[in-house]
Amino acid sequence: MTRTEGDTWDLATSVGTTATLVAAARAIATRDGAIDDPFAEPLVSAVGVDFLTRWATGDLTSADVDTGGTSWGLAQMPAAMAARTRYFDEFFANAAAAGIRQAVILASGLDARAYRLQWPAGMTVYEIDQPAVIEFKTTTLAGLGAAPKADLRTVAVDLRDDWPAALQAAGFDASQPSAWIAEGLYGYLPPEAQDSLLDAITSLSAPGSRLGSEAVPNTAGLDSEDTRERMRESTEKMREHGLELDFTDLTFVGERHDVGEYLDALGWSSVGTPMGQLLASHGFDAIPESDDDGPSMNGVTYITSTRA
Template sequence: ARAYRMEWPADMTVFEIDQPQVIEFKATTLAGLGAAPRAELCTVPIDLRQDWPKALLDAGLDRNRPIAWIAEGLFGYLPPAAQDRLLDNVTALSAHGSRLACEAVPDMSQVDHDQAREMMRRVTAKWREHGFDFEFADLGYEGERADVASYLDNLGWRTVGKPMSRLLADNGLAAIPQSNDSVSVADTVYYSATLSK
């Protein structure tokens, strides 16, 4: 809903790619609230497992102009190879000077996966207290992932990353409490990258 809640330059078009059901839910909910986008909004209802680059181009994306991409809360829900493919496609669609903001799943190579699944079961139990009925452990993908910064740099991006704990401190926000879990949300790294072609 960034097109609705952020200030945008007057000539900006925001392309939003998401599952068709998610786009429909957002549109219905926001219209019911009387919300209006603050920029031209072009929704692209498509599953990322399909040919989303073609759908985006068909919707009017101009690949000859710099693009600002946001991929937040996404990579953990993609298999490792799909994460790489998404970054390859973003690069192929991007002109010189394009920017990318994304977050990366913490390195799970040294994690006890049984312990991580138990942590996710506890998270699921907390969400179920609020009426959500799904299993968090079933949403993510295990397996070794490419390091996002290195992968992007090899594609021609200049990438800078900061862990969530540092971003919180830099903005005067409280730290995430320490946990006994092998991986913490505080270990999530946010990246900003600029493409040089």
């Protein structure tokens, strides 16, 4: 489904499917013992996308789907998502240890951190996402008997709308330091929307606040049509197995500010960790370099920024 202005989605369509894909990778990483996300597999199964359910449960493997020499395969995803999950889990643990007592998960998707992390007393966790996504996850987890381990406040609003007002209406206190994460988000925003999001976060962040980001590479120098064609070719087998999702319709290419540099200019102090370094530090193998020249997970950088 091609992105349009004001488009909406659930967890089985458009951008929402990518959240389910990531949760499926977390389910595999959990089964492999790399992380502990007991909610990933049941949430994926509840969404009901057959391809992703079969992959999450092991009925379908990456070898059945991947095309050799591509940066868009499934094989590297469980390790990459395990390392990413650990990074943001540790980010929140460190923020809580520093005394921060309000956390915000932007575009929360199937993130179950409010239910699986050991939060300190007095912690409030805000989840922001599309109304259909929030309703599905909340209802499904309740049906599984899961209960949040913090004061969870869901904020059912599109990030293209006035989400700061909705967040504050839910009880967010901009005078107190906060911990934010933007995980798997920036690539689905136009470059100018990324800047607007960072501006809004800054305006709501008291001194001592922290922001954890997954920053995607600048694709201004790439031939967008050539890149999109390579992505289509490398994901053809996914469509053959029933995943009717064209990733080329979901992401935005073009000139994009470096997240760390942009935030530092706004008064933050940022430290970046490239994907390769993150994988190595957690004992995972490196992601092979692709035969194509398009963007890949090797170009992703994880950034922790602190508001001065």
